[in-house]
Amino acid sequence: xxxxxxxxxxxxxxxxxxxxxxxxxxxxxxxxxxxxxxxxxxxxxxxxxxxxxxxxxxxxxxxxxxxxxxxxxxxxxxxxxxxxxxxxxxxxxxxxxxxxxxxxxxxxxxxxxxxxxxxxxxxxxxxxxxxxxxxxxxxxxxxxxxxxxxxxxxxxxxxxxxxxxxxxxxxxxxxx
Amino acid sequence: xxxxxxxxxxxxxxxxxxxxxxxxxxxxxxxxxxxxxxxxxxxxxxxxxxxxxxxxxxxxxxxxxxxxxxxxxxxxxxxxxxxxxxxxxxxxxxxxxxxxxxxxxxxxxxxxxxxxxxxxxxxxxxxxxxxxxxxxxxxxxxxxxxxxxxxxxxxxxxxxxxxxxxxxxxxxxxxxxxxxxxxxxxxxxxxxxxxxxxxxxxxxxxxxxxxxxxxxxxxxxxxxxxxxxxxxxxxxxxxxxxxxxxxxxxxxxxxxxxxxxxxxxxxxxxxxxxxxxxxxxxxxxxxxxxxxxxxxxxxxxxxxxxxxxxxxxxxxxxxxxxxxxxxxxxxxxxxxxxxxxxxxxxxxxxxxxxxxxxxxxxxxxxxxxxxxxxxxxxxxxxxxx
Numbered sequence: 001x002x003x004x005x006x007x008x009x010x011x012x013x014x015x016x017x018x019x020x021x022x023x024x025x026x027x028x029x030x031x032x033x034x035x036x037x038x039x040x041x042x043x044x045x046x047x048x049x050x051x052x053x054x055x056x057x058x059x060x061x062x063x064x065x066x067x068x069x070x071x072x073x074x075x076x077x078x079x080x081x082x083x084x085x086x087x088x089x090x091x092x093x094x095x096x097x098x099x100x101x102x103x104x105x106x107x108x109x110x111x112x113x114x115x116x117x118x119x120x121x122x123x124x125x126x127x128x129x130x131x132x133x134x135x136x137x138x139x140x141x142x143x144x145x146x147x148x149x150x151x152x153x154x155x156x157x158x159x160x161x162x163x164x165x166x167x168x169x170x171x172x173x174x175x176x
Numbered sequence: 177x178x179x180x181x182x183x184x185x186x187x188x189x190x191x192x193x194x195x196x197x198x199x200x201x202x203x204x205x206x207x208x209x210x211x212x213x214x215x216x217x218x219x220x221x222x223x224x225x226x227x228x229x230x231x232x233x234x235x236x237x238x239x240x241x242x243x244x245x246x247x248x249x250x251x252x253x254x255x256x257x258x259x260x261x262x263x264x265x266x267x268x269x270x271x272x273x274x275x276x277x278x279x280x281x282x283x284x285x286x287x288x289x290x291x292x293x294x295x296x297x298x299x300x301x302x303x304x305x306x307x308x309x310x311x312x313x314x315x316x317x318x319x320x321x322x323x324x325x326x327x328x329x330x331x332x333x334x335x336x337x338x339x340x341x342x343x344x345x346x347x348x349x350x351x352x353x354x355x356x357x358x359x360x361x362x363x364x365x366x367x368x369x370x371x372x373x374x375x376x377x378x379x380x381x382x383x384x385x386x387x388x389x390x391x392x393x394x395x396x397x398x399x400x401x402x403x404x405x406x407x408x409x410x411x412x413x414x415x416x417x418x419x420x421x422x423x424x425x426x427x428x429x430x431x432x433x434x435x436x437x438x439x440x441x442x443x444x445x446x447x448x449x450x451x452x453x454x455x456x457x458x459x460x461x462x463x464x465x466x467x468x469x470x471x472x473x474x475x476x477x478x479x480x481x482x483x484x485x486x487x488x489x490x491x492x493x494x495x496x497x498x499x500x501x502x503x504x505x506x507x508x509x510x511x512x513x514x515x516x517x518x519x520x521x522x523x524x525x526x527x528x529x530x531x532x533x534x535x536x537x538x539x540x541x542x543x544x545x546x547x548x549x550x551x552x553x554x555x556x557x558x559x560x561x
Contacts, residue, residue, distance in 0.1 A: 137411075140406070140409075141405070141407070142406075156190055
């Protein structure tokens with residue numbers, strides 16, 4: 001393994017690695033928090049309470065029943081908390097490292113479980129109810145085989161994780 | 177080529193392959209994508225009014241007889257005939273005979289048809305009296321406008337349910353039979369007219385909040401080849417089907433529904449048998465009229481005292497409105513006529529519960545008008561069977 005750079009002192013190398021890991025941890029946490037917590041939190045605390053106000057501004061006599069949507073966003077948020085932790089730790093390891101690959105696989109498995117839980121294992125009956133001018137329209141859907149396909153397509157991402165691991169492994173071992 | 181690139185391509189290939197496998201039956205099933213203005217075309221509508229079928233008659237009778245013989249059935253001309261105890265097909269002849277007897281009865285003052293069957297047990301006592309409820313058969317052929325193969329049509333399972341929602345209680349009115357036929361679907365819906373009207377009446381009570389008044393609900397379910405099962409539901413306030421003011425639901429009458437009229441129902445005139453007299457009456461399902469259980473009331477007479485209307489509520493909450501007046505010869509007045517004669521100077525109907533155990537119940541004039549219109553319509557519908 002050729003090294004084009006001048007060798008650095010072991011202490012500085014360890015400090016650099018630690019800084020990279022901390023940065024990765026923080027970035028991973030932020031990115032995961034935005035998706036898993038930020039979005040549902042905004043929907044529950046800002047969009048849902050003010051939706052009727054928005055409709056009135058547009059002179060629309062339109063109401064949405066948020067009950068089941070609220071539950072969906074709650075599941076999204078609460079199941080997302082462990083995903084933020086997993087995401088943070090995953091990003092804290094450099095690409096090409098064995099720990100990164102293992103954490104990525106665990107994170108992928110966790111995201112599949114998260115997806116199933118948020119979708120209520122396919123039972124989205126009475127998902128949304130819209131009332132307009134006294135008439136109510138409801139939509140409910142139960143995902144059967146389609147849910148399995150969603151899990152399959154998500155699980156196929158392991159091929160990509162393995163590909164990244166293979167591509168980045170040599171760089172990681174070279175110390176870049 | 178990088179490993180990640182190979183991995184992405186492999187993943188994409190798998191997704192596309194799965195998609196193709198799933199999509200092939202779908203697209204193979206569509207012969208033509210020509211859409212007729214994007215609408216479903218209703219063709220060959222058949223609207224017919226039928227009374228009870230032989231199967232319904234058999235079921236009702238067998239509930240009592242358990243298939244045993246020795247029972248008799250009395251109808252129309254009060255000629256008891258033996259009740260079959262065997263297969264349902266045996267009731268077909270009986271049903272046809274009942275209908276023919278109804279057509280041929282010479283003394284029917286309404287000059288119409290009636291179908292009330294009285295079941296007599298082995299001792300000659302009345303075991304059951306059944307008035308046949310009319311229903312409207314609505315058959316629609318839905319032509320999708322997208323020509324599909326029969327296998328494609330069979331991959332999609334559709335279901336339709338028509339119901340009413342009153343005070344959060346859902347009552348099914350009809351679950352039509354949907355049959356794939358070639359490249360289209362046949363939707364055959366039987367709407368019990370009287371059940372439909374009873375839902376309207378039940379939802380109009382004053383003690384129900386406006387947001388819980390009667391609504392008509394239509395649920396369409398689409399199940400596609402075990403991939404998903406979606407349901408679309410539309411609820412429309414029933415008040416939108418009526419014009420005018422009044423009531424808590426914008427024109428829905430407070431009381432209505434289910435005409436049972438049979439001036440020639442078995443009346444016990446034959447000394448060999450005991451019986452009851454059935455006056456023309458309207459029965460309603462009073463889901464919303466809470467507090468009226470265990471009371472009964474009668475409306476005061478009007479005019480010369482020959483006209484009267486009685487309101488009764490049984491333990492199940494079912495309300496009956498009956499004409500108690502007669503034309504002087506003993507023949508009961510038409511309920512519509514009796515109601516009309518019982519209205520006060522304001523056009524209202526006031527029910528004074530017996531014994532004063534509840535406040536008077538006032539049916540406002542405009543509601544009475546709607547009641548009479550619907551009662552007349554129902555009676556005509558009944559007579560037209």
